[in-house]
Amino acid sequence: MSSEPGVKHGSSAVRRGRFVFLVLAVLTAVEYLIAIEVGPNLPILIGIAVYKAGLILWYFMHVARAWRGEEESA
Amino acid sequence: MTVATTAAHADQHATRRASINQLGLWLFFLSESFLFCGLASSRFYLAGATTPSDVNQVLGLAITSILLLSSFTAYNAEAAIARGDRATFLRFIRWTILLGLVFVGGVAIEWSTAEFGPKDPYGTAFFTMTGIHASHVISGIGMLGLVYYLGKRGHFSAESHWGVEGVIKYWHFVDVVWVFFYPVLYLINWR
Numbered sequence: 001m002s003s004e005p006g007v008k009h010g011s012s013a014v015r016r017g018r019f020v021f022l023v024l025a026v027l028t029a030v031e032y033l034i035a036i037e038v039g040p041n042l043p044i045l046i047g048i049a050v051y052k053a054g055l056i057l058w059y060f061m062h063v064a065r066a067w068r069g070e071e072e073s074a
Numbered sequence: 075m076t077v078a079t080t081a082a083h084a085d086q087h088a089t090r091r092a093s094i095n096q097l098g099l100w101l102f103f104l105s106e107s108f109l110f111c112g113l114a115s116s117r118f119y120l121a122g123a124t125t126p127s128d129v130n131q132v133l134g135l136a137i138t139s140i141l142l143l144s145s146f147t148a149y150n151a152e153a154a155i156a157r158g159d160r161a162t163f164l165r166f167i168r169w170t171i172l173l174g175l176v177f178v179g180g181v182a183i184e185w186s187t188a189e190f191g192p193k194d195p196y197g198t199a200f201f202t203m204t205g206i207h208a209s210h211v212i213s214g215i216g217m218l219g220l221v222y223y224l225g226k227r228g229h230f231s232a233e234s235h236w237g238v239e240g241v242i243k244y245w246h247f248v249d250v251v252w253v254f255f256y257p258v259l260y261l262i263n264w265r
Contacts, residue, residue, distance in 0.1 A: 013153040021146040028142060028256075032135050035125075035261035042123055045257040052253045060149045060246045066100045 020059045027052050092236065099240055103247050106210075110251050113206060114258050117199035125264040126196055128189040134260040137180035138252065141211075144173035145249040148218075148242045158232035160225065167222045170245065174215040181208045203255055210248045217241045 031048050034041050057063045151166035181204055190197040221241050224230065230238050 013156070014150060017146060017149045017153065021142070021149075024142055024145075025139070028135070028138055031257055031261055032131070035131070035257075035264045040263060042262050045261055049254050049257050053250045056145065056246055056250050056253065060145055061243050061250075063100075066096050 016059065020055055024052055024055060095236055095240065099243060103243075106247070106251075109206075110254070113199075113203045114254060117196075117203060117258055120199045121194075121196035123263055125260060125262055126190060127265045129260055129264070130184060130187065131260060131264070133180060133184055133187075134256065137177050137184070138256045140173050140177050140180065141249050141252050144170050144177065145246050147173060148245045152235075152238060152242045155225070155230055155235045155238050156232055160230075163230075163238070164222060164225055167218055167225065171215055171218050171222065174211055174218070174245075178208055178211055178215070181211075200259055203259060207248070207251060207255055210251070214241070214245050214248050217244065 027048055031045055034044060034048075038044070147166045147169040151163050151170060154160075154162035154166060184204065185201065188197070188200070190200070192198060192201045218241060221230075221238055224237065
């Protein structure tokens with residue numbers, strides 16, 4: 001089973017993964033700071049969590065090709 | 075039937091099989107999501123929308139960062155096997171397993187040092203959610219161990235690594251669950 005083109009091209013996949021990880025790390029720090037500094041924070045924390053989950057689903061789990069045939073993703 | 079026709083059929087079969095594998099895995103994630111959504115909503119039902127002040131924020135941030143980092147190493151492992159780099163693949167799988175074990179250790183410390191008990195409304199939600207999530211992490215570690223063992227014996231290649239892809243997707247899914255559990259259990263309206 002092959003992976004999506006981005007994963008096949010080694011260096012670009014690694015760079016992209018590193019960038020996504022950095023964004024996720026920054027957002028986690030932001031969540032922590034919001035919890036410490038901001039009073040009622042439910043909507044903003046859920047919003048950040050949805051965005052983080054979207055990044056993981058899209059870039060790490062390749063959700064876009066979940067229902068695509070192999071011939072399209074190869 | 076000619077050799078060319080047979081080969082074309084085999085290709086078609088492989089393509090279909092790959093699509094079915096993907097669909098099955100995503101349906102599994104969907105069914106698991108119902109479980110985790112139910113757990114998250116029960117936390118609000120039991121303990122309201124506030125987080126007790128005695129939650130260990132530093133430990134929560136630490137284990138969250140570790141699980142996030144393990145998703146990054148898992149991603150790198152998949153990228154490595156996709157380009158046929160077995161040594162890098164095995165190295166990143168080892169890192170992912172190690173980080174998973176550290177995460178479980180962190181949860182164990184959290185459990186043994188928590189200042190709230192399992193009978194408190196918040197404690198009930200906390201121990202149930204972290205316990206069920208940790209059991210998924212432990213099963214993920216087991217599957218990563220199997221992938222490592224098989225990879226070490228020469229299984230998987232750039233062209234054929236569905237086993238790796240499926241396990242690593244599962245690992246990312248467990249991370250996605252924690253992306254929601256972390257604010258729900260530690261951060262929301264912390265007093």
